[in-house]
Amino acid sequence: QGTRDHPPAQAALRDRLLAAVVACFKRHGAAAIDTPVLELRETLLGKYGEEAKLIYELQDQGGELLALRYDLTVPFARYLAMNKVTNMKRYHVAKVYRRDNPATTRGRYREFYQCDFDIAGRFDPMIPDAECLKIVHEILSDLQLGDFLIKVNDRRILNGVFAVCGIPDSKFLTTCSTVDKLDKVPWEEVRSEMVGEKGLSPEAADRIGEYVQLHGGLDLIERLLQDPKLSQNKLAKEGLGDMKLLFEYLTLFGITGKISFDLSLARGLDYYTGVIFEAVLLQQENDHVEEPVSVGSVAGGGRYDGLVGMFDPKGRKVPCVGVSIGIERIFSILEQRLKASGEKLRTTETQVLVATPQKHLLAVRLKLISELWDAGIKAEMLYKKDPKLLKQLQYCEDMGIPLAAIVGEQELTDGVVKLRDVVTRQEVRM
Amino acid sequence: QGTRDHPPAQAALRDRLLAAVVACFKRHGAAAIDTPVLELRETLLGKYGEEAKLIYELQDQGGELLALRYDLTVPFARYLAMNKVTNMKRYHVAKVYRRDNPATTRGRYREFYQCDFDIAGRFDPMIPDAECLKIVHEILSDLQLGDFLIKVNDRRILNGVFAVCGIPDSKFLTTCSTVDKLDKVPWEEVRSEMVGEKGLSPEAADRIGEYVQLHGGLDLIERLLQDPKLSQNKLAKEGLGDMKLLFEYLTLFGITGKISFDLSLARGLDYYTGVIFEAVLLQQENDHVEEPVSVGSVAGGGRYDGLVGMFDPKGRKVPCVGVSIGIERIFSILEQRLKASGEKLRTTETQVLVATPQKHLLAVRLKLISELWDAGIKAEMLYKKDPKLLKQLQYCEDMGIPLAAIVGEQELTDGVVKLRDVVTRQEVRM
Numbered sequence: 001q002g003t004r005d006h007p008p009a010q011a012a013l014r015d016r017l018l019a020a021v022v023a024c025f026k027r028h029g030a031a032a033i034d035t036p037v038l039e040l041r042e043t044l045l046g047k048y049g050e051e052a053k054l055i056y057e058l059q060d061q062g063g064e065l066l067a068l069r070y071d072l073t074v075p076f077a078r079y080l081a082m083n084k085v086t087n088m089k090r091y092h093v094a095k096v097y098r099r100d101n102p103a104t105t106r107g108r109y110r111e112f113y114q115c116d117f118d119i120a121g122r123f124d125p126m127i128p129d130a131e132c133l134k135i136v137h138e139i140l141s142d143l144q145l146g147d148f149l150i151k152v153n154d155r156r157i158l159n160g161v162f163a164v165c166g167i168p169d170s171k172f173l174t175t176c177s178t179v180d181k182l183d184k185v186p187w188e189e190v191r192s193e194m195v196g197e198k199g200l201s202p203e204a205a206d207r208i209g210e211y212v213q214l215h216g217g218l219d220l221i222e223r224l225l226q227d228p229k230l231s232q233n234k235l236a237k238e239g240l241g242d243m244k245l246l247f248e249y250l251t252l253f254g255i256t257g258k259i260s261f262d263l264s265l266a267r268g269l270d271y272y273t274g275v276i277f278e279a280v281l282l283q284q285e286n287d288h289v290e291e292p293v294s295v296g297s298v299a300g301g302g303r304y305d306g307l308v309g310m311f312d313p314k315g316r317k318v319p320c321v322g323v324s325i326g327i328e329r330i331f332s333i334l335e336q337r338l339k340a341s342g343e344k345l346r347t348t349e350t351q352v353l354v355a356t357p358q359k360h361l362l363a364v365r366l367k368l369i370s371e372l373w374d375a376g377i378k379a380e381m382l383y384k385k386d387p388k389l390l391k392q393l394q395y396c397e398d399m400g401i402p403l404a405a406i407v408g409e410q411e412l413t414d415g416v417v418k419l420r421d422v423v424t425r426q427e428v429r430m
Numbered sequence: 431q432g433t434r435d436h437p438p439a440q441a442a443l444r445d446r447l448l449a450a451v452v453a454c455f456k457r458h459g460a461a462a463i464d465t466p467v468l469e470l471r472e473t474l475l476g477k478y479g480e481e482a483k484l485i486y487e488l489q490d491q492g493g494e495l496l497a498l499r500y501d502l503t504v505p506f507a508r509y510l511a512m513n514k515v516t517n518m519k520r521y522h523v524a525k526v527y528r529r530d531n532p533a534t535t536r537g538r539y540r541e542f543y544q545c546d547f548d549i550a551g552r553f554d555p556m557i558p559d560a561e562c563l564k565i566v567h568e569i570l571s572d573l574q575l576g577d578f579l580i581k582v583n584d585r586r587i588l589n590g591v592f593a594v595c596g597i598p599d600s601k602f603l604t605t606c607s608t609v610d611k612l613d614k615v616p617w618e619e620v621r622s623e624m625v626g627e628k629g630l631s632p633e634a635a636d637r638i639g640e641y642v643q644l645h646g647g648l649d650l651i652e653r654l655l656q657d658p659k660l661s662q663n664k665l666a667k668e669g670l671g672d673m674k675l676l677f678e679y680l681t682l683f684g685i686t687g688k689i690s691f692d693l694s695l696a697r698g699l700d701y702y703t704g705v706i707f708e709a710v711l712l713q714q715e716n717d718h719v720e721e722p723v724s725v726g727s728v729a730g731g732g733r734y735d736g737l738v739g740m741f742d743p744k745g746r747k748v749p750c751v752g753v754s755i756g757i758e759r760i761f762s763i764l765e766q767r768l769k770a771s772g773e774k775l776r777t778t779e780t781q782v783l784v785a786t787p788q789k790h791l792l793a794v795r796l797k798l799i800s801e802l803w804d805a806g807i808k809a810e811m812l813y814k815k816d817p818k819l820l821k822q823l824q825y826c827e828d829m830g831i832p833l834a835a836i837v838g839e840q841e842l843t844d845g846v847v848k849l850r851d852v853v854t855r856q857e858v859r860m
Contacts, residue, residue: 001494003468005509008461008520015462027803029810029829031438031777032445036541037467037498037525038433058498059487061529064431068467068488079435089778090438095467099491111466123813130796131813138803252796347461348519366560366682373457373568380459383553383561399459 002102002110008347013338014113014331016345017143018093021115021325024139025091028131030117033090035075037097041065047074047307049270050177054098068097072116073271073304073322080120081311086318087121106296107332118322120308126242129275129303130249132323136279136299137255139325145298145333147282151215151262154243154275155302157224158212158266160236164229165207167200173270174198179212180266183280183297187213215262218247239274246275267302274303275321281333298326344400352403352419354381355392362386364407368417372405379405396422432532432540438777443768444543444761446775447573448523451545451755454569455521458561460547463520465505467527471495477504477737479700480607484528498527502546503701503734503752510550511741516748517551536726537762548752550738556672559705559733560679562753566709566729567685569755575728575763577712580688581645583695584673584705585732587654588642590666591693594659595637597630603700604628609642610696613710613727617643645692648677669704676705697732704733705751711763728756774830782833782849784811785822792816794837798847802835809835826852 006014044055044067056068069075072092080088093115102110117135119128133150140148158179162172178193187209194205211230214220221244230236243261250256267276279299301323308318338345354369356362362385372379380401382392389406396404406418406427416429436444474485474497486498499505502522510518523545532540547565549558563580570578588609592602608623617639624635641660644650651674660666673691680686697706709729731753738748768775784799786792792815802809810831812822819836826834836848836857846859 003466005466005513006462006464007513008463011462011464014464026779027806027808029778029780029808032436032441033438034436034441034444036433036435038527038541057489057491059489061487083435083437097468111468119813121813124815127792127813127815134800134803249796252793253800348459349456350459362557363682366557366679370564370683373564376457378457378459383549383551383557385554385557 002100002104004104004109009345010335012345012347013334014327017327017331017334018113018115020142021139021327022091022093024135024142025115025117027138028089028117028135030089030091033076033079033092034094035069035072035079035092037068037095038066039069039075039078041067043067043078043311044070044074047269047271047310049173049268051098051268054100056097056099070098071096072114072324073118074307076116076118076120076322077304077307077318077320078311080308080318080320081316085120089117089119091115091117105332107326107329109328112328115325115327116322117325118320120318120320122319126245126249126275129242129321130246130253132301132321133246133250133259133277134253134255136277136301136323136325137253137258140279140281140298143330143334145281145330148258148279148298149282150259150277150279150299151265152243152246152259152275152277153262153265154239155267155272156235156239156274157230157243157263160230160233160239161208161211161263163235164233165211166204167208171198171200175200175208176266177268179208179264180268182212182264182266212264215260215264217256217259217261218244220261221247242275267300271304271307272302273305276300276302277323296329298329300324300326346400348380348399348401349378350380350399350401351378352380352405353392353396353401354379355387355389355404355406357389357406357408359386361407361409361412364412368405368407393420393422432530432534434534434539439775440765442775442777443764444757447757447761447764448543448545450572451569451757452521452523454565454572455545455547457568458519458547458565460519460521463506463509463522464524465499465502465509465522467498467525468496469499469505469508471497473508473741474500474504477699477701477740479603479698481528481698484530486527486529500528501526502544502754503548504737506546506548506550506752507734507737507748507750508741510738510748510750511746515550519547519549521545521547535762537756537759539758542758545755545757546752547755548750550748550750552749556675556679556705559672559751560676560683562731562751563676563680563689563707564683564685566707566731566753566755567683567688570709570711570728573760573764575711575760578688578709578728579690579712580707580709580729581690581692581695582673582676582705582707583692584669585697585702586665586669586704587660587673587693588696590660590663590669591638591641593665594663595641596634597638601628601630605630605638606696607698609638609694610698612642612694612696613708642694645690645694647686647689647691648674650691651677672705697730701734701737702732703735706730706732707753726759728759730754730756776830778810778829778831779808780810780829780831781808782810782835783822783826783831784809785817785819785834785836787819787836787838789816791837791839791842794842798835798837823850823852 055070058066096114191205194200195202224230225240278297303321305319309315354365356365365381369379369381404420418427418429420427485500488496526544589602612620621635624630625632654660655670708727733751735749739745784795786795795811799809799811834850848857848859850857
């Protein structure tokens with residue numbers, strides 16, 4: 001349940017998509033690493049907040065207690081700490097596992113690919129953070145997914161907001177996960193969860209509401225830096241200062257047109273400590289609506305400066321910032337689009353089919369195809385002793401093979417091969 | 431235990447190796463598929479004989495009972511049956527899981543990559559089988575692993591041997607797994623396991639011994655076809671006839687020089703029904719021994735005509751033959767060789783570092799690198815506001831980045847960029 005096979009047409013599309021994402025990661029100088037699908041259970045413990053119940057655990061068959069990785073970020077942090085790496089730019093494309101309720105039409109699965117790019121190390125503020133946003137911008141532009149928006153916020157600003165609204169520290173994280181629902185449900189519902197389930201006072205909730213419904217650009221950052229209450233909060237001030245710097249860098253990158261500083265963005269995971277962001281597609285190609293509609297998040301990430309320290313025996317911190325591309329949702333969109341267009345993706349790369357028009361020529365085909373393979377040419381033949389020529393040409397058409405190399409008795413006598421263009425039916429003897 | 435992280439240098443080597451294997455699979459017209467790491471436990475049940483105890487099971491957390499895949503062959507057969515596919519040439523490169531005793535220096539892990547190529551469908555005999563052997567030959571040649579030998583046998587011949595030696599049908603499979611040890615231990619030990627553990631009569635074991643110590647080429651096939659006892663056995667005759675055909679096709683491919691018909695080859699898994707094969711490296715580069723020594727299997731496979739039928743409600747069979755490349759062992763060899771050579775593999779593909787020689791030029795770097803990224807150029811910069819030029823050039827040398835694009839105050843005024851070749855130190859203004 002919640003998993004799927006990828007038949008060739010899907011695997012080809014997915015490989016093409018992953019290749020585009022990896023090309024972007026390499027363009028930004030990232031190295032690849034790989035970590036096991038299995039992690040010790042204790043490694044995953046206490047890293048995912050309320051989502052931890054969705055972790056797949058392995059049966060105790062003797063030996064270590066294991067679980068399937070839930071994301072690629074925690075294994076990366078574990079890797080850095082274990083190998084005492086303090087400086088690294090890496091990407092990782094691999095499957096992760098969540099015992100979530102699958103919603104396969106929306107691209108939500110229990111086994112799914114994540115494509116992560118992270119920068120670890122102590123650097124000048126917001127330079128790596130800005131690069132992560134540039135990467136999201138590049139990938140979503142390259143893939144031509146239509147209009148998109150990258151929402152940006154900072155956990156320090158959110159925490160500052162909570163503080164000046166009178167929320168106790170102990171309720172920051174849980175309030176955060178309630179705020180995070182604002183992209184799916186209206187403020188009224190979020191407010192009632194705050195007051196009901198989370199036990200905030202109605203006044204505090206209303207004060208939060210005034211902040212978290214704000215979004216804008218540099219102007220909003222400036223306004224909040226002047227905000228009589230927020231400007232008194234150290235964390236918020238730091239966050240707003242960095243946010244201003246971030247917007248400066250994004251202006252140099254020329255991408256602020258797609259960026260929104262959005263105080264409702266909270267992100268579900270516990271480990272974020274600074275800037276957070278999430279990209280949403282605004283409208284699907286086939287929608288004929290006037291108002292752009294959000295179809296959900298296709299990328300997300302943020303800064304997590306404390307996670308690596310949780311795995312280091314001496315608690316040594318390695319600041320990190322990273323982005324994860326939501327490849328499954330993008331895959332769903334591209335798949336629907338391909339289906340709608342009627343275009344057929346080739347599932348193989350075969351350049352030439354080796355064919356014979358008469359019987360008793362299997363040996364000739366085997367000899368010729370062997371020469372082609374040895375010359376690095378992608379070649380196929382039918383696995384029949386005496387296939388009909390028509391069947392062989394039909395196979396070319398079905399599979400999109402552009403050329404047929406035909407050897408009959410005449411060609412054998414003349415010491416030539418007849419090369420046929422399958423589409424134009426033109427033939428040359430060579 | 432028995433798993434490992436791949437740091438960048440290893441990941442780069444592994445990616446290069448996998449790319450070479452996949453290139454060969456594509457050259458032979460295979461399409462990619464992907465299946466989940468998770469399979470239903472019942473899918474894996476009864477497919478692996480004595481090895482089944484090594485399957486990783488997931489905890490029962492409600493819902494289906496799951497296990498981690500043990501190989502890529504059983505999931506492929508399940509895929510074919512589930513989707514009623516009767517005809518397919520596919521490759522699959524992915525990780526599999528076995529709770530085996532790890533022997534990491536010899537490249538044996540609990541999580542490891544398999545690279546499988548399989549041909550499913552009803553075809554004329556031995557044509558797809560011959561292609562599988564051609565693929566092994568191409569891959570081991572391409573990778574320049576040194577001398578190798580591909581041992582070939584047929585389960586039908588083995589079963590015929592057992593029959594004419596007086597072994598009851600019920601003991602064929604278990605006798606098979608004892609014979610399979612002949613590549614690691616001498617005949618005397620195998621014989622005593624047959625007589626002791628497996629309960630064969632000493633005479634029967636001796637008769638088997640006469641056969642399974644034979645190996646050769648077409649001449650041996652001809653001799654066994656004339657063998658007074660074997661030639662009376664229907665299965666053995668069929669197997670020997672097909673083996674002769676196979677050698678004919680391999681002669682046309684020009685690869686019989688590396689093929690040995692070897693009656694000791696048995697393969698551990700239950701599901702093989704026809705031809706079986708295994709490739710071994712004969713000698714490691716650094717060995718100074720006269721006699722070639724086997725360093726273990728680096729590829730294996732065979733025909734399994736009954737496996738798909740086990741997953742079909744009506745038992746409909748789809749004949750299959752396939753090969754699995756033992757990428758981990760090959761990886762270990764290449765890694766050792768790389769270490770010995772002192773060669774350093776680049777872990778990134780960055781073409782140019784954007785650098786500035788004076789302070790207060792971060793904005794210039796950000797603007798230039800953004801233009802390079804947008805033009806598809808792989809570019810990096812240091813994440814510092816004011817890095818020293820020497821540090822920037824040092825980074826190029828450390829990472830093998832061939833070019834530095836330098837913009838200082840002079841270049842800004844002149845509206846140019848200074849492009850420096852890191853190795854030759856030559857500079858051009860452009």
